[in-house]
Amino acid sequence: MHPATSARPAGRSRAIAALxxxxxxxxxxxxxxxxxxxxxxxxPQPAPITSVALxxxxxxxxxxxxxxxxxxxxxxxSGQGLIATVREQLIVDANGTPSPNFELSYIxxxxxLPGSPADLQWAQTYATHAKSFYLDASFHIRDLAQAQQNxxxxxxxxxVRANRSATRVVIFPARLDKxxxxxxxxxxxxxxxxxxxxxxxxxxxxEVEVLSCVLTAQLPPSPPSSSTVVSTVYNSFxxxxxxxxxxxxxxxxDSLSVGEYQLSSVSVREDLLNQRRSLxxxxxxxxxxxxxxxxxxxxxxxxxxxxxxxxAGANANTIARYSDHxxxxxxxxxxxxxxxxxxxxxLARLDxxxxxxxxxxxxx
Amino acid sequence: MLxxxxxxxxxxxxxxxxxxxxxxxxxVAEVPAAGADELSDAGAxxxxxxxxxxxxxxxxxxxxxxxxPLLWRRVQVSxxxxxxxxxxxxxxxxxxxxxxxxxxxxFLLMLLRQGTIRTPEIVFTDLASAxxxxxxxxxxxxxR
Numbered sequence: 001m002h003p004a005t006s007a008r009p010a011g012r013s014r015a016i017a018a019l020x021x022x023x024x025x026x027x028x029x030x031x032x033x034x035x036x037x038x039x040x041x042x043x044p045q046p047a048p049i050t051s052v053a054l055x056x057x058x059x060x061x062x063x064x065x066x067x068x069x070x071x072x073x074x075x076x077x078s079g080q081g082l083i084a085t086v087r088e089q090l091i092v093d094a095n096g097t098p099s100p101n102f103e104l105s106y107i108x109x110x111x112x113l114p115g116s117p118a119d120l121q122w123a124q125t126y127a128t129h130a131k132s133f134y135l136d137a138s139f140h141i142r143d144l145a146q147a148q149q150n151x152x153x154x155x156x157x158x159x160v161r162a163n164r165s166a167t168r169v170v171i172f173p174a175r176l177d178k179x180x181x182x183x184x185x186x187x188x189x190x191x192x193x194x195x196x197x198x199x200x201x202x203x204x205x206x207e208v209e210v211l212s213c214v215l216t217a218q219l220p221p222s223p224p225s226s227s228t229v230v231s232t233v234y235n236s237f238x239x240x241x242x243x244x245x246x247x248x249x250x251x252x253x254d255s256l257s258v259g260e261y262q263l264s265s266v267s268v269r270e271d272l273l274n275q276r277r278s279l280x281x282x283x284x285x286x287x288x289x290x291x292x293x294x295x296x297x298x299x300x301x302x303x304x305x306x307x308x309x310x311x312a313g314a315n316a317n318t319i320a321r322y323s324d325h326x327x328x329x330x331x332x333x334x335x336x337x338x339x340x341x342x343x344x345x346x347l348a349r350l351d352x353x354x355x356x357x358x359x360x361x362x363x364x
Numbered sequence: 365m366l367x368x369x370x371x372x373x374x375x376x377x378x379x380x381x382x383x384x385x386x387x388x389x390x391x392v393a394e395v396p397a398a399g400a401d402e403l404s405d406a407g408a409x410x411x412x413x414x415x416x417x418x419x420x421x422x423x424x425x426x427x428x429x430x431x432x433p434l435l436w437r438r439v440q441v442s443x444x445x446x447x448x449x450x451x452x453x454x455x456x457x458x459x460x461x462x463x464x465x466x467x468x469x470x471f472l473l474m475l476l477r478q479g480t481i482r483t484p485e486i487v488f489t490d491l492a493s494a495x496x497x498x499x500x501x502x503x504x505x506x507x508r
Binding site for chain 2: 076077078084086118121122124125129132133136137205206291302317318319320321322323324326327329331340342343351355358359362363
């Protein structure tokens, strides 16, 4: 396990982290109130409920042990400031493992009539990416030990969410180049009933709000999937390489260069339309994630760019970078393999990590 | 050979500044005729005060010059000692030189084998809009 902080005295780093978290909690209180989210309920408090001791561990274990069916609203904030609010249904059949059976299905998009082009587009998007929306675009404690090391939980206030008593908490990172989470946690089950993602300037990046919650789950019979992508998880990088004919050009990144992030899964994704396979490495710090995707057989997209010619006349190697407050994506190509690194916008360390991966690919 | 070496040393001494000073201070007396009193005639060319001084008495009392095999043996030992000392110092320097040459040869061989290792030049190019990747859909939703 890599330590979250550098070699400073432990007491000083904890004091600094505590001060930051207190300041963050105070500012978030202002931000959430300004957003109009209900911080205090005007409805009389329901009868006292035996509440679960609130901690990162209880939040981590809740989806593993508690069946639930939720109708929720998911808000997407585009780079141009556009907001799309989509209504969806989540059914989770817990099985005691970190990989429960679940289904996330599209219901409607607010402001659009059923059957409209936007409605159909969203329906198709959910048909393709619903699994990723739940696994990678929602708040989860992905690794308890790492989360306890890299984040602190601060209880803020009691609230009512989806007609259930909940506690508003702030999950604050030890390093500020990642998201700050405001989560309303159900007092009875510790299930997240509301999750808002903020950056360090307290801009709202994503939001999922539960409208109704039932503590049962009945998964419908699996319909024929309209997704054309099949994903298979492997135990290790070397095991995944066996699925590729030309695996020499694939690069196993050096995990020591990403600090507290650790490799959490290796999967091979196959597009059934063109039989093209890609290798996806997922790194996590317990809550946050970023991805490294390597796709053999891709054409060089930057071959004709002027930046390929260095000052000395020798070819320069190009990393295309897109970065805003929500997302950071780096793209490069080497020896017939297209590389893609994607993570939160504040994670500037991805630039150096991409450079390391590219250097390793060039020297191999 | 030793006599010739001694003669050469004497000649060099006479020609030196010190020898010339002595010659001026002590002119060479004429060789007296046969039968003459050696002491009185030999001292005719000498300064009377110098002969009677402590210097004169010291010069007169100096013993005969040591010659013979013993002296030559001492010279031989001295010369051999200097030669051996010089060769020993050259033997100490020789391993250092050899090691340096070997290290240079190995380094050159490594360079020739691997070629020149140069860090690849990598440049970042910023995109004006989000690329069409799955992660963009996770963050922004469907394109609109």
